[in-house]
Amino acid sequence: MKKYLIRRLLQLIPVLFIITFVVFVLVYLAGDPVSLMLPEDASEEDREALREALGLNEPFLYQYFHFLGDLISGDFGTSFRYSQEALPLVLERLPATFELAAASMLVAIVLAIPLGIFSARKRNSFVDLFITGGSVLGKAMPNFWLGIMLILMLAVNYQIFPVSGRGTFVHLVLPAITLGTGVAAEMTRLIRSSMLEILHQDYIRTAKSKGVSDTLVIFKHAFRNSLIPVVTITSLQISHLVSGALITETVFSWPGLGQLLVQAVNGRDMAVVQAAVFVIAILVIVINLITDLVYRLLDPRINYS
Amino acid sequence: MRSPYKLFFVAYLMVMLLVSGCSNQSSTRENEKGTKGETGKDKTTLVLAQSADITTMDPQNSLSTTGDRVFRNMFNRLFYRDANMEVQPELVEAYENVDDVTWKFKLKQGVTFHNGDPLTAEDVKFSLERVMNDQTLKEYPYFTQLAKIKVIDDLTLEIITDGPMPTLLRLLAKSGADVIPKKYFEEVGLKEFQKKPIGSGPYQFVEWKRDDRVVLEAYPDYFDGAPKWKEVIVRAIPESSTRVGELLTGGVDIATDIPPNEWDRVNGDEGVSLVTGDTTRIMLLVVRTTEGSVTADPKVREAIDLAINEKAIVDSVLKGTGVPVRSRVPEGVIGSNPDLYDAYVYDVEKAKKLLAEAGFKDGLEITLTAPKGRYPLDGEVAQLIASMLGEAGIKVNLKLLESSAFLDIYNSNSNEELLMIGLADGLLDASYSLVHYTKERATGQTDYYNEKVEKLYHDAGRNLNEEERIKQYQEIQAIIAEERPHITLFQQGSNYGVSDRVEFKPRLDEVINFSDISVK
Numbered sequence: 001m002k003k004y005l006i007r008r009l010l011q012l013i014p015v016l017f018i019i020t021f022v023v024f025v026l027v028y029l030a031g032d033p034v035s036l037m038l039p040e041d042a043s044e045e046d047r048e049a050l051r052e053a054l055g056l057n058e059p060f061l062y063q064y065f066h067f068l069g070d071l072i073s074g075d076f077g078t079s080f081r082y083s084q085e086a087l088p089l090v091l092e093r094l095p096a097t098f099e100l101a102a103a104s105m106l107v108a109i110v111l112a113i114p115l116g117i118f119s120a121r122k123r124n125s126f127v128d129l130f131i132t133g134g135s136v137l138g139k140a141m142p143n144f145w146l147g148i149m150l151i152l153m154l155a156v157n158y159q160i161f162p163v164s165g166r167g168t169f170v171h172l173v174l175p176a177i178t179l180g181t182g183v184a185a186e187m188t189r190l191i192r193s194s195m196l197e198i199l200h201q202d203y204i205r206t207a208k209s210k211g212v213s214d215t216l217v218i219f220k221h222a223f224r225n226s227l228i229p230v231v232t233i234t235s236l237q238i239s240h241l242v243s244g245a246l247i248t249e250t251v252f253s254w255p256g257l258g259q260l261l262v263q264a265v266n267g268r269d270m271a272v273v274q275a276a277v278f279v280i281a282i283l284v285i286v287i288n289l290i291t292d293l294v295y296r297l298l299d300p301r302i303n304y305s
Numbered sequence: 306m307r308s309p310y311k312l313f314f315v316a317y318l319m320v321m322l323l324v325s326g327c328s329n330q331s332s333t334r335e336n337e338k339g340t341k342g343e344t345g346k347d348k349t350t351l352v353l354a355q356s357a358d359i360t361t362m363d364p365q366n367s368l369s370t371t372g373d374r375v376f377r378n379m380f381n382r383l384f385y386r387d388a389n390m391e392v393q394p395e396l397v398e399a400y401e402n403v404d405d406v407t408w409k410f411k412l413k414q415g416v417t418f419h420n421g422d423p424l425t426a427e428d429v430k431f432s433l434e435r436v437m438n439d440q441t442l443k444e445y446p447y448f449t450q451l452a453k454i455k456v457i458d459d460l461t462l463e464i465i466t467d468g469p470m471p472t473l474l475r476l477l478a479k480s481g482a483d484v485i486p487k488k489y490f491e492e493v494g495l496k497e498f499q500k501k502p503i504g505s506g507p508y509q510f511v512e513w514k515r516d517d518r519v520v521l522e523a524y525p526d527y528f529d530g531a532p533k534w535k536e537v538i539v540r541a542i543p544e545s546s547t548r549v550g551e552l553l554t555g556g557v558d559i560a561t562d563i564p565p566n567e568w569d570r571v572n573g574d575e576g577v578s579l580v581t582g583d584t585t586r587i588m589l590l591v592v593r594t595t596e597g598s599v600t601a602d603p604k605v606r607e608a609i610d611l612a613i614n615e616k617a618i619v620d621s622v623l624k625g626t627g628v629p630v631r632s633r634v635p636e637g638v639i640g641s642n643p644d645l646y647d648a649y650v651y652d653v654e655k656a657k658k659l660l661a662e663a664g665f666k667d668g669l670e671i672t673l674t675a676p677k678g679r680y681p682l683d684g685e686v687a688q689l690i691a692s693m694l695g696e697a698g699i700k701v702n703l704k705l706l707e708s709s710a711f712l713d714i715y716n717s718n719s720n721e722e723l724l725m726i727g728l729a730d731g732l733l734d735a736s737y738s739l740v741h742y743t744k745e746r747a748t749g750q751t752d753y754y755n756e757k758v759e760k761l762y763h764d765a766g767r768n769l770n771e772e773e774r775i776k777q778y779q780e781i782q783a784i785i786a787e788e789r790p791h792i793t794l795f796q797q798g799s800n801y802g803v804s805d806r807v808e809f810k811p812r813l814d815e816v817i818n819f820s821d822i823s824v825k
Binding site for chain 2: 030031032035036037038039040041042043044046047049050053081082083084089092093148151152155156159162163164165166250251252253255259260262263268
């Protein structure tokens with residue numbers, strides 16, 4: 001177990017190394033940050049001076065290795081836009097994004113578990129068709145569109161929720177539904193198929209023939225066993241949540257990591273893009289690791305040693 | 306058999322009910338303590354929504370309109386621009402031009418910073434020296450003409466320039482000339498200053514939640530009398546439909562940068578309206594006059610200008626939010642030529658004739674590079690221009706590029722015959738815009754050179770006789786309008802969504818003074 005953990009953690013190093021290089025190349029190719037920072041008619045000397053001050057006129061590889069060198073000592077460099085260290089800028093955004101992700105996950109679970117079980121039980125009925133059809137729709141709706149529609153209907157036409165911003169619980173509702181719907185749709189389908197498979201297993205039939213009540217069969221025998229694939233998909237969805245947060249946070253002007261990253265990419269703010277992607281990568285890897293550990297709790301037959 | 310579903314269903318309904326119950330309750334609470342529904346005399350909080358957050362709390366390192374709208378209300382400068390863009394003394398009691406390069410300023414008495422410290426000549430010296438010496442500051446390039454700042458006594462100082470500088474007062478009214486408290490700044494350093502910035506302006510800092518909001522409150526001891534609003538919140542809402550949504554529901558009082566596709570929504574709603582103002586940004590075509598290029602022939606350049614109907618562009622695509630112009634210096638900017646404002650030339654027949662005279666009887670082909678998504682409706686405008694030129698027999702090869710690819714072409718001088726761009730004037734003085742027609746700046750881009758323009762520009766730059774200087778600039782513009790290294794199209798408008806609860810008038814420099822906004 002310990003060995004397994006260490007091996008997994010060591011895998012982090014090459015992954016992060018590759019990520020920094022890819023991000024660096026992409027941001028480098030995307031254009032000159034200086035021309036975005038100065039007005040259009042700044043003179044060539046002004047642009048040159050700023051480039052010099054920011055160390056942007058060095059050759060590409062030199063810039064990259066310089067960046068790597070600093071990175072090893074934990075320094076992501078200074079944001080061009082904010083003239084501040086990049087890492088604290090990223091870390092101060094994490095609580096907002098965690099809050100949104102957790103709420104979205106809650107929305108997804110609250111929707112998906114009952115719907116999934118229900119449609120598995122009523123397989124091929126009208127209700128099942130309705131739920132599976134609805135889940136296709138939920139998955140197909142872009143976050144962006146759903147967010148704007150929810151704002152239009154529930155915040156502008158019927159002023160039940162605030163339009164944007166972060167603060168109280170009500171501010172969280174619309175963004176969480178926006179981000180949670182896609183996840184809920186995918187989870188519903190998965191729980192349904194996983195339940196269907198298990199409901200045909202011999203031990204379920206045995207339990208039923210013993211006269212165990214239906215409730216008990218579903219919740220004690222079937223549901224728990226159907227959880228393993230659900231845990232997998234849930235953890236996979238967490239990385240979806242991060243990418244969905246980019247869009248959802250922008251629509252609702254939610255001051256989280258996603259919005260920071262979008263602004264940083266738009267401004268070619270290399271240090272912040274690197275720090276944000278780095279932090280997200282670590283999060284995803286750690287979540288995957290936790291998932292593997294949770295498997296063991298759910299199914300003692302899985303053994304990593 | 307059926308009980309588990311029922312149980313589930315009931316539990317599910319209860320959860321949903323709970324969620325919606327909570328939200329209803331708290332949203333009512335929100336309404337009570339928020340600005341919603343506040344009207345008339347009770348309204349003491351002003352909420353503004355911008356399309357981008359400020360990026361720093363250092364007023365000398367910002368160089369953005371979004372930043373200036375916040376700093377203008379937190380800091381003071383020696384001079385300011387009134388609503389008509391006239392330069393007026395702000396911190397200055399009296400001033401005199403001692404000789405060609407020396408200016409003496411007497412500061413107002415009783416001005417204090419938000420921490421109670423008095424504002425003295427030392428603070429002014431410190432602030433100006435910072436921006437004229439520190440090359441890493443974004444405002445630095447504008448302040449290179451300042452040579453020395455001398456403190457005479459607590460409230461008197463002298464500014465010495467590196468040559469006669471007719472634009473000095475304008476520069477002292479510009480962003481970056483903000484006065485910051487020397488003692489406090491040196492005590493805490495830039496990093497801490499950004500966390501708790503202190504100025505002497507009408508509003509003082511409360512908090513800045515990045516990418517969310519800046520909160521300011523009235524500074525009761527402001528030297529010019531207590532400010533109008535108790536609290537001002539400047540929100541950052543990048544998504545335009547959300548910004549409009551906040552405006553329509555009363556969450557914000559003024560929303561900036563309303564894009565054309567939202568105009569109808571803003572105008573169609575009761576309680577809000579679209580307010581359009583002018584900007585110093587002029588959309589224009591950069592024309593290559595380099596030997597060997599077809600546009601080196603002045604007749605071809607004139608034909609292009611004659612083939613474009615600027616009025617039609619403004620009226621159709623821009624729905625009237627813009628003014629056709631024949632100069633880069635719009636009305637309101639010092640040195641503007643009134644003959645060339647709200648004016649355009651359009652005559653397709655004459656354009657065809659000129660092309661034939663130039664030897665292009667069977668038409669010619671040129672390339673137009675234009676951005677898409679950088680300015681409101683820029684792509685549509687470029688397409689319309691291409692089809693207008695087509696009517697005159699000029700086949701246009703239209704290259705529509707994303708913003709940063711476009712800037713790469715512009716900055717590397719890889720522009721072909723025509724390039725469409727919008728240029729603004731940060732100083733509100735013709736000298737800022739007309740520098741483009743000097744040999745030094747034109748080389749490589751338009752390759753335009755005219756000895757007379759060159760001489761007029763350099764003479765004006767050192768001319769302390771304001772009237773004469775303006776005439777010199779106006780003459781340059783008249784020459785440019787005939788020779789066309791730039792074919793100017795129109796002055797871009799600025800569009801604000803404004804709640805009927807407040808009275809707001811946009812300014813040419815797009816800055817917003819909170820105290821100029823009043824409750825209706």
